[in-house]
Amino acid sequence: MPLNAQQLNTATFAELLADTHHTAVHLEMRDVYAVGDEAEDFETFLLTGVPNLDPARSFWPQWMPLVEDAVARGVVMRRARIVSEPVTDYIRYEHAITPLNLQAGEGVRWLPRRRASDIALPGNDFWLLDDRLVQFHHFTGTGDWAPDGKERTTDPAAVALCHAAFETVWERGIPHEKYTVQAH
Template sequence: MKSIAAQDRRRLFETFKREALHLEMRDFYDTGDLEKVERWKTGEPDDLEWLKPWCSRVQKDVAKGKRYRRACVVSEPLTEYQMWAYSITQPNLDAGEDIRWVPRRLVSTIPLPGNDFWLFDDDAVVFGIFGGDGNVVERQLFTEPEVVQFCRNAFEAAWAVSIQHHDYQPVRQ
């Protein structure tokens, strides 16, 4: 295991060749989105300009034959944060990212790692370590085959019970 900086993780997005998998398991993140969530709660429109760099990256990579899959394990009823995240997912889908929702009740018997991760080409896993306040406090890079395989298995098991974005009916509070 090696702690890495954000730019090191960004480099993995530039160099992966086939597939980037993302398993999200938190109901709340504070990655600069809280102001957006507050505006969403009041009904203020968002032009989603801030999403364009990510969507552009995904679109370019998908055009090269790469895949992006994201499984979002969520508690139901959804938190306000997850309701907001669900409401802004369409641009990601339009860019080519396959995003699915996994009600937490469906993963009770699935061995999952303790933290969210990105898995790149079955070569490297980057775990995002979050503090209680929802901010990233560390990024851990693993290349050990057993860790990579554990994460692949966990992702695929969650994916197998996931619900496509357009079929998922968010349970509201």
């Protein structure tokens, strides 16, 4: 049974994804994130240049089963990232750990920011689930989660904007396997 309006606002992301039946798409538009669950792995990457690709470490043990379950139920999961070039150290790190997203079942594409100038984009990163629910993500200026880090809406105009933005970015995006990060 689908979640009702109140449940949509109080559900965890895992519960929202479990209630998703067709598509889950994620658009990321920041060049730097500084969320706590990645801090140690990111610092190690900066020191060594070697990504931690152990799916049993960091945030992956929570994330990978969610994706694997959704994909097994027939949900198509795609992630697109708009990035400035040359890329930041964080984007180099994110690119290096993306094989784990792919292993879990996500499709991932990268779009250089200069190729996104004519796309109408929402002001924040988001997840769009089954073209019915948008979860916007709010970050501080330094890239950590803002105190009100998530905002959900089923507003048809917001859903339409996010759908159009994601599909345009996806169409123009470069598949992960073909995208080479250009470091400074």
